[in-house]
Every structure is written in structure tokens, then in C-alpha cells.
Amino acid sequence: MKPIDLNIIGAKGAIAEEAEGKWGMAIDEDLCTGCQACVAACAMENNISFVGEEDAAYGRTMHWIRIERFWEGEYPDVRTTSFQPMLCQQCGHAPCEPVCPVFATVHSQADELNLQVYNRCVGTRYCGNNCPYQVRAFNWRDYERPEPLNNQLNPDVTVRQRGVMEKCTFCIQRIHQAEDTAKSEGRELQDGEFDPACAQACPADAIVFGRVDDPDSKVSQLSRQKRGVKHLEDLATLPRITYLKES
């Protein structure tokens, strides 16, 4: 029997409730050195604009992944905690999705990812305000790319225009490319065959990407560790990223 597509009638998450997801990530905070290589790699891979000094001061920086750092204790005894790379958690029950008036941010049934459909987006920024992780970035302007930089644009990723919300896609272009290669060779996609830009760039191998629905994959094995924590899990967002941290 054909299952009912609850996404159409707006009861999002009802089917996502028990779905465990497809793609996921494990980020080891104990390994992360906070070098920002993932941030740079992500910006290069995904054609992210450089907003410049003035807009950055307004808090309009555009990063799909950022390194968060926190402090513990009062002034003389200040202790820094480990660095925390924060990116879209690709929630199974995403708060950004039901608030979009034009269905520009929708849940992909095929890839179990949160999609941002740029050509649908009208820029209400409602999703960005409703995201508890604050990982969505809005294009406030058409930011200029100075002369040689326009040559490094990735042709596999849309160049976004002004007035469009954007966010981490788990490098869906690489997922599709790897799936396509595997299919053309007539085999199944193997674990660790490809990585998103951030995981590829990470010198400490702190970011591991793979299938979370496959219990033998590296990311599933890491996620089952005792150190694993999912951020803001009490909001029932069903995040797909497990943070590993010795507490």
C-alpha cells in the first residue's frame, strides 16, 4: 500500500518521528583543534559569499559551519571548553520546516535531509529565526567576488542571490555525485567513499560522515559511544549529528 505523504498536508515530523535518518555525522570535540579548516573548506565548496567587514559587524556573516567556543568559571579561574563545530543538524523533525510559508525549506523523503530550495525562497527569514541552532544564513546583499575569486565557484552548487536563505546541505552535490558514480559502476555506495567538504578538510579527522541507518558504518559506531551527545535533543528536533565529548 502507498504510504500517506504527511508532508503535503503539513503534519511534518509525524512520519519523521520514528525515522532514524539516512545521512549523519559524528563530531569529536576532543579531537577538534578549532583550526577553522572546515569553515574555509565549506565556503569554497558551497560558493558562500564573503560579507566583508561592515556586514559582519551587523551579524550578517554567512557560514554554513562555525566553530563555537565557550568559557567555564568566573574571571580568574576561566577555563575554555573544547571547540564545537556547529552546522545544520539536518533535524528529522526540523523547526525551520513548518514555518516556511512557501515550502522553500522542505524535508527530503529520499535523502532524509532538510532542503533549502533557493528558487522557491522569498526571504521571510522565518526559518532562520525558528532554528534553535542558529545555523541558517541570509543573503542580505549580492556580495561581490573580486576578480580571481569568481573562477573558483563550484559549478555543482547554485550561486545564491540576494534575499535567499541558505544553509548546510551535507554537501548534497557530493552525495549525488558519489551515488551516481556507484550506480554507473553497478554497485552499492560504500561507507567512507566520499566526505563532505568539512570532513575532508579536517586535519584531526574530528568530523566523520556516513549512513546512520547502517549499524556497521563508522559514524554509527562512533555515535553509539558513551561520549555521544545530541544538541538540544529535548526540543525533539531529532538532530542527525552526534557530538562526542568526554565530560
Added chain:
Amino acid sequence: MVKKIFSWLISPLGWISLLILALIVFSGIIWGINLTQITPEQPIEFPHDRHISFGIQCLYCHQGASRGPVAGLPTQTKCWGCHQQLGITKTSVLLKPLVQAIEKNEPIQWIPVATVPDFVKFNHRPHIAASLNCEACHGDLSKLTIYENPQILNMGWCLDCHVEKAGDDYEKLVKLTDCGTCHY
């Protein structure tokens, strides 16, 4: 003032001028839409029909189609491979740009016609792998000289075929109608 304009508008002269204005706007819109549908001029008036009548396969020149996302347009050396053996190449006026391109060692600046916008990610390989023929989307080129799109390449047209090909297979339908399959 406003009353004066209104009373003029409901007079016969006002009606006619309104009608003329509406006609100008309407024809402007039609003209604008028409402009976007005109096939651009190519550097060489390439006769597809003649090449196909010689039995040359599409994939001989557009060889990327079976392997990757982009089918590709042939370089000048690809053309020269056959054309240097033909006497007509040196004498024909239409083939002058090709001879010049070879002499200068510059690629021919073909203008892609079957294109999709930047926010659409099209890949030829799965379409060929799904045993679709070139003419399913590009039309019968054995009757066409310079390439023209047989239909407007829009999303409704893509989806119609995707839904039809998926048939009763629900999993396939989900994959083929997922936003993330083409837009990212």
C-alpha cells in the same frame, strides 16, 4: 482634479486611449516573452540533419552525455578530424569559421541552447542509463539544421516525465520528485 481625470476616462476618447495603452502593454509582454525564445545565432550554421544522414552518432560529438552531467560541445579539432579529409572544407564559405579556428588554434564559441538555469542541476548520465534516447528530450534532429529546443525546458515538463517513468514504484517516485534531486 481626480474627478476631472475620471470624467475624461469614462468619455469615449478616454476609453479608446485606455484600450490603446492596454494593447501596447500586452504586445510588449508578448514581444518580451518571444525574445527569450529566439534561438541564438551560432558561430557556424551547423547542419545536424546532414551529419546525421551520414550516420554519425550523437555521442561521437556530444560524448559526455553517457558518462557525466554535461554532454559537451565539440572542439575545433574534433570537427577537423573528419573535415580535413573533405575537399569542401577549404572552399565552403559556411565552413570558413572552422578553418579560421584551426589556423588560430582557438575553440569554436558554440552557444549552448538546451540549457537549464543555475539552480537546476541536470545530469545526462542517469537519463541515458534509464534507456532514454537523445531525441526524447532534444527532438528529431535528422530534420533540423541548427539546433532548437523542441519544447520549453521547464520544471513541469521534467516532472511529467519523471512521474510517468516512476509508475507504480513508490520509492522511485519519491526519489524522482524530490526537490533535492535537481535543486541544491
